[in-house]
Amino acid sequence: RQRCCYSSGHNFKDITIEGRPYKTDSWMNTPASILSSIPRRLHLQPDHPISLTRQLIESHFPGFTYHNDLFPIVSVAQNFDSLNFPPDHPGRSRTDTYYINRDTVLRTHTSAHQADTFRANENSGFLISADVYRRDAVDRSHYPVFHQMEGAKTWNRNDPTSHSTLAAQIWADVAALPTHSMQVSDPSPTIDPEHNPLQSAHHTAEEVEAMAAHLKRSLENVVISIFTAARAASASPSDQPPQDREPLQMRWVTAYFPFTSPSWELEVLWQDTWLEVLGCGIISHSILSAADQPSRLGWAFGVGLERIAMLLFSIPDIRLFWSKDPRFLSQFSAAGEMKRFVPFSKHPACFKDVSFWVKGTSSAAGGLGGSVSGEGGFHENDVMEIARDVAGDLVEDVRLVDEFSHPKTGRRSLCYRVNYRSLERTLTNVESNELHERFRQQLVERLGVELR
Ligand code: FA5
Ligand code: MG
Numbered sequence: 001r002q003r004c005c006y007s008s009g010h011n012f013k014d015i016t017i018e019g020r021p022y023k024t025d026s027w028m029n030t031p032a033s034i035l036s037s038i039p040r041r042l043h044l045q046p047d048h049p050i051s052l053t054r055q056l057i058e059s060h061f062p063g064f065t066y067h068n069d070l071f072p073i074v075s076v077a078q079n080f081d082s083l084n085f086p087p088d089h090p091g092r093s094r095t096d097t098y099y100i101n102r103d104t105v106l107r108t109h110t111s112a113h114q115a116d117t118f119r120a121n122e123n124s125g126f127l128i129s130a131d132v133y134r135r136d137a138v139d140r141s142h143y144p145v146f147h148q149m150e151g152a153k154t155w156n157r158n159d160p161t162s163h164s165t166l167a168a169q170i171w172a173d174v175a176a177l178p179t180h181s182m183q184v185s186d187p188s189p190t191i192d193p194e195h196n197p198l199q200s201a202h203h204t205a206e207e208v209e210a211m212a213a214h215l216k217r218s219l220e221n222v223v224i225s226i227f228t229a230a231r232a233a234s235a236s237p238s239d240q241p242p243q244d245r246e247p248l249q250m251r252w253v254t255a256y257f258p259f260t261s262p263s264w265e266l267e268v269l270w271q272d273t274w275l276e277v278l279g280c281g282i283i284s285h286s287i288l289s290a291a292d293q294p295s296r297l298g299w300a301f302g303v304g305l306e307r308i309a310m311l312l313f314s315i316p317d318i319r320l321f322w323s324k325d326p327r328f329l330s331q332f333s334a335a336g337e338m339k340r341f342v343p344f345s346k347h348p349a350c351f352k353d354v355s356f357w358v359k360g361t362s363s364a365a366g367g368l369g370g371s372v373s374g375e376g377g378f379h380e381n382d383v384m385e386i387a388r389d390v391a392g393d394l395v396e397d398v399r400l401v402d403e404f405s406h407p408k409t410g411r412r413s414l415c416y417r418v419n420y421r422s423l424e425r426t427l428t429n430v431e432s433n434e435l436h437e438r439f440r441q442q443l444v445e446r447l448g449v450e451l452r
Contacts, residue, residue, distance in 0.1 A: 015100075017073060027099040030106060031389060034098060034133060037145045038072055042321060043129045043305065049332045049341075050147050050321055053309040054129045056229070057149055060222050064125040064151070067117065072131055073100060074107045082115040083259040084284060095379040098133050106133035110150035110302055111259060114283075117152070118291035125153035125298075129305065135381040138388060138398040141275065143318045147305040152283065153214070154298030166297075170210035177217050180224050185251035186216070196254055196262035202285040203297060208262070211282055215299040216252065219266055219278065222303075223250060226312050227268075233338040259284050260300060268311060277311075278303035314340040317423060319393045325424050347422055349396065350432040354440055355415040356449040382447055383416060390439045396421045413452060 012024040017035060042050040058066060080092055090096060091108065098106040107113075110128045117126050128150040136142050155170060162169050190212050191198045191205060198205055227248040249269040257263045260281025267274040280301035288296045306318050313332070315321070320328055320341075327344050358378045380400070387398045395418060402415035418439065420432045443449050 012101075017100075018071075020071075020073070022073070022100045022104060025101040027094065027102045029094050030098040030100060030133075031385070033389060033392070034106070034144060037322070038131070040322070041069075041131065043131065043147045044068060047333050048321075048329070049309045049313050049315065050305050052332060052334055053226075053305050053312055054147075054149060055334070056226065056312070057222055057303070057305075057308070058127055058129075060218070060225065061125060061127055061151060064127050064153075065122050067113065067126065067128045068130070070113050070128060070130055072107050072133065073104060074112045076103050076105055078115065079105050079107055079109075079112040082287070082290070083111055084286060085258050089258070095381045096135050098135065108132055108134050110148040111300070114150065114152065114259070114300065115287060115291050118154075118288055118293050118296075121293060123156075125151065127151050135385055137380075138384045138395055140317045140319075140397065141307065141310070143306070143322075144385070144388060145322075146318070149303050149305055150300065151303075152298060152300040154283070154288070154293070154296040155211075157295045157297065167204065167206040167210050170207065170214060174210060174214045174217060177214065178221055179217075180221060182220070182224060182248070182250075184216075184220055188252070188254045191262055192254065195256060196281075199261055199282070199285050203282070207297065208282055211297070211299050212262070215280055215282075215301065216264070219280065219301060219303075220250070223266065223268060223277065223308075223311075224248065226308060229338050230312050230314065230340065233340045255279055255281070257281055259287055270311060271316075275307060275311075276304075277307045312338075316343060317396065319396070320423055322393060323423060327424075344424070347424075347426045350420040350427060350429075351417055352420065352432065352436040353401065353415055353417050354436070354443065355402070355413060355452040356443060357452060358412045358414060359448045359450075378447065378449075383443065386442045386446060387418060387439060390442055391418075391420060391435045394420055394422050394427065394435060 012026070012028065015022050015024060018038065042048050043054050045051050054068070058064075076092070079097075080089070085092060097108050100106070107130070109132050110130050113128050113130075117128065130148065131145055132148050133145055136144060155166060157166055159166075159169070164172075190209055198208055251267050251274070252264050253267060255263045255265040257279060260283055263279065263281030265276050265279050267276050269275070278301055280299065283298050283300050285294075285297065288294065288298075306321060309315060309321070310318070323329070325344075328341075331339065331341055384398055387395045397419040399417050400414060401417045403413070405412050418436065420427055420435055440451055444451060
């Protein structure tokens with residue numbers, strides 16, 4: 001029903017997406033279920049929690065320009081090449097990214113619009129909020145369509161109105177930011193010559209220290225204010241789950257992106273695990289100079305709006321954002337006061353396992369806790385997508401629970417555990433059995449695995 005009918009055979013159809021024509025080719029791997037979420041634009045729906053979160057973050061960046069309706073289908077050049085992704089970067093693969101054709105993808109991040117926006121030379125800074133698309137894991141904090149906000153701020157080295165060094169000017173901007181008193185763990189030195197080098201042809205260490213301080217303080221302020229708003233909203237009732245009474249904890253960890261150096265991710269403690277909420281860094285000079293801004297330098301970040309909204313409203317499952325159930329939507333309003341989400345009663349989970357032999361003998365790359373991919377063409381994201389195709393939002397979680405290679409034949413066996421659960425009602429046994437049976441059949445049909 002929801003299967004993509006374009007990727008097999010040689011008659012590749014022309015398709016029209018919101019009035020725009022596209023030619024498909026053998027790279028097309030975008031299912032209809034994904035295309036049908038393009039018109040939703042949750043970040044623009046009045047009173048939707050994603051939209052409220054966007055507005056709350058925007059209010060922290062006065063003077064920035066907003067771009068909130070950029071079209072989600074972009075070129076490979078925009079999404080990857082312009083950002084220095086190497087040709088063999090795994091993010092480019094069809095297992096990770098939805099392609100329309102060889103040169104055209106559903107954007108995987110809002111960074112796809114960085115270069116074009118820099119080229120428009122927006123002086124102070126800009127924010128871009130948008131829907132983004134990735135073939136990814138299935139669990140409570142991952143969804144194949146989600147929303148990001150990109151932010152960037154640059155300074156002009158040749159600013160004619162400036163009478164001090166650029167570093168002094170940036171430090172003055174840091175001093176003008178609101179302060180906070182929270183201890184944020186940030187153990188790594190700003191510059192790591194091996195993994196996060198200074199772009200020494202273009203920046204001084206002091207300029208980078210100043211920009212890093214400006215970037216980190218700006219983002220800490222956003223997360224702290226969100227958490228404070230959420231705390232105030234949940235202050236009165238006494239029956240809060242214990243994790244909501246834990247103090248806010250966040251930490252900076254070093255990261256790597258092909259388009260920033262140095263780079264970081266910010267993580268927040270959520271339901272007893274560290275949840276990554278954003279990636280950021282000092283913009284690679286090559287991106288600014290390719291956009292005709294060679295005298296500029298600055299920072300950029302990309303934040304997951306669902307992740308922030310989950311903290312803000314205590315929303316326990318990322319699928320809820322797509323719900324059209326008035327019991328969900330009616331709980332949020334821009335006009336009313338901030339309220340934490342009151343979950344409707346939790347319906348029972350239904351766990352079902354499936355074990356199969358992977359086609360061919362591929363070495364056990366990845367493994368439990370890692371991503372399972374083998375040279376034999378098997379990729380875990382294909383399992384995830386089939387689960388979503390078959391069960392839609394009735395699948396809560398898909399997890400690898402066992403893996404082994406046969407000592408004699410070298411064949412690899414995997415066992416995945418699927419949790420079927422509706423957010424809105426109790427599934428019947430008949431329903432979940434049917435879903436699981438279809439899931440098993442589709443694994444065989446589409447991946448050529450052998451069920452055990
Ligand atoms: C990026 O997408 C970079 N473009 C961010 C960036 C921008 C870095 C500018 C430097 C400069 P990453 O893949 O880590 O990075 O995603 C950014 C955020 O999106 C994550 O921190 C997380 O909050 C959110 N996110 C990622 N994958 C998912 C998913 N499947 N579901 C929901 N949120 C997700
Ligand atoms: Mg990341």
